[in-house]
Amino acid sequence: MATDDAVSARTEPSPVVAALRDAAMWGLITLLLTGPVVGLGTVASSGTYGFIQRWPLVFSMTAIAFAVRFILMMTVWRRRGAPAPRKVVADLPKSLDSLRKLFIPVFVLLAFAYPFISVFVAGGMTPGRYWIDLGVLVLTYILLGWGLNIVVGLAGLLDLGYVAFYAVGAYTFALLSMNYDLSFWVCLPIAGIIAAMFGVLLGFPVLRLRGDYLAIVTLAFGEIIRLVLINWREFTGGASGINRIPRPSFFGFEFVPSGPTSFAQFFGITHSPVHRLIFFYYVTLLLAFVVLIITIRLRRLPIGRAWEALREDEIACRSLGISVVNTKLTAFSLGAMFGGFAGTVFAARQGYISPQDFTFLTSALVLAIVVLGGLGSNLGVVFSAAVLVGGVEMLRNLGFLKQIFGNDFDPTTYRMLIFGVLMVVIMVWRPRGLISSRSPSVFLTERKTVSAAMVHEGRG
């Protein structure tokens, strides 16, 4: 630290001046960018276009950029003189493990209590509904993120058509439950298996492809599935999709106001449509835990390590006797299976699905979640799904911003802009994702005893 200070003192006149100068630059850039984009707007009025001007908004944004940058320069980045130099991860961060140990129980507890917290904080079942629904949405994306994480994060196979498996899962559930009256719990594993089969189907032709070429083929695969869903009308309902998909029941109890199988009546509570949503939240949460446990366990087996090794060096894998074919296919099929689970949950929650729900945008969002979370990190996926899905969704109700920026400021129109800025900021701030360090995993039987001894000697 002392040397850093000395360096910055020698090269810069004074930290305050440097920070001011830097913040002014940021303010200027903000001004230049927001000037034309935010400052001027067109309105169509009686056949002609008119301009409206929002200069106060532009200036407040500039001021915010300046102030935030200045404060950051004076506080967080102070000691390093300038924006933090990229850290080179030379060794395993030891603090991370203890942090993780603390985080995880808190997370689990929070996840379980979430519906009740929402109801309590929002002040009643009905207002809490929105928050629980949002929770289910975030969980669905966490499921998708964990699935894609195996393919992209661990095995390093760039898949831009991941939404295909999400769609396969959703349609499998919808069609099975509509046509054969199968229940959610029967459909769930079937949907997973069928999605996994589609994963193998995609995996075979792309076995020899890597990088850009793989990305393009998977992109095409996603589009093909979507086009088939649109055009195979008799089977999939075409562009209008499938409506009135049966909802899962709670061990045979349905979420209806009254009747012999009514959940509310049986438990002697007043009926609320939110019960179903809360039940759904727990179903998704349970599924998420199952998926997480499978992932963690697999990472400890040779196959999990082989995925990671494959990402690092395919030739080395081959020379160590790892079957590249099996490794790739298992990664694709397992990732696809998790996508299929997520699709089932999605279809059951919505009650209606259409090809519109499975566009490339979803693939891109899931990929963004994985990359922003830090490739290969399960915890990172949780964070970035919460930020990208939950956070962006919450921008819808930032009505209070109107008080700051004036009444014609509509935060929802800036959602995608803010989303984009958020992604850029995260990638600049943490180029390798929110959680960039991978924790070493264990897989050999004798390892436990060895490692403890070895680690100590290694460090000593």
Added chain:
Amino acid sequence: MSEPLLSVQGVKTYYGNIIALRGVDVTVNSGEIVTLIGANGAGKSTLMMTIFGSPQAREGRVIYEGKDITRRRPDEIARMSMALCPEGRRIFPRMTVFENLQMGAIVTDGTGFDRDLERVFTLFPRLKERLQQRGGTLSGGEQQMLAIGRALMSRPRVLLLDEPSLGLAPLIVKQIFNALRELNRSEGLTVFLVEQNAYHALRLAHRGYVMVNGVITLTGTGKELLKRDEVRAAYLEGGKGGVEAAAGH
């Protein structure tokens, strides 16, 4: 003489339509160190990879422990106690040294892992000090040690080594070659070594082959080859080879 451990018989390998090996015959006996030297692009790495099943030979046969492995996949061959340490080290940079070594043992059933680990540490004590360091942050020499150590973790009978001295300081090369000699002497490990660094390789090896343009042009014991004028002219440019080679070892 008993049957060789590994024998390559009239192998021709192609990349597409381009021929890389034009009928190669090589034998490696159990307990031997055999080296293959040759200029860049001669086809040395191709021979190594062909033995290991990727690419496969279009003509000819590869016999290992009496079995024809010409059409076996690399992962099958790796399970037959043969290890390949490929050109350019190719350790896993994001994994720790320990995890890299674990990867080497992936074809084993995990029993005897401690012993194998100890063996690697005895050979390269440096690795023990760096156990929790990421592979990518090791020095070149340490990475090569790790690559060899990783290959040894599968408990091979024969170790195929492709240019272990590439880009390393002479002192490190010496250290690595000493380790190989030690392994061969104490455990009888069979080594098939590809090198451009002909002087050290020929001094280490019992026998050697010289490859030019996809064919073997010369063969003999290491000492014999070191004395051959054509070898010295082509692979031991200038002073170094001459004097020291004549002195023997």
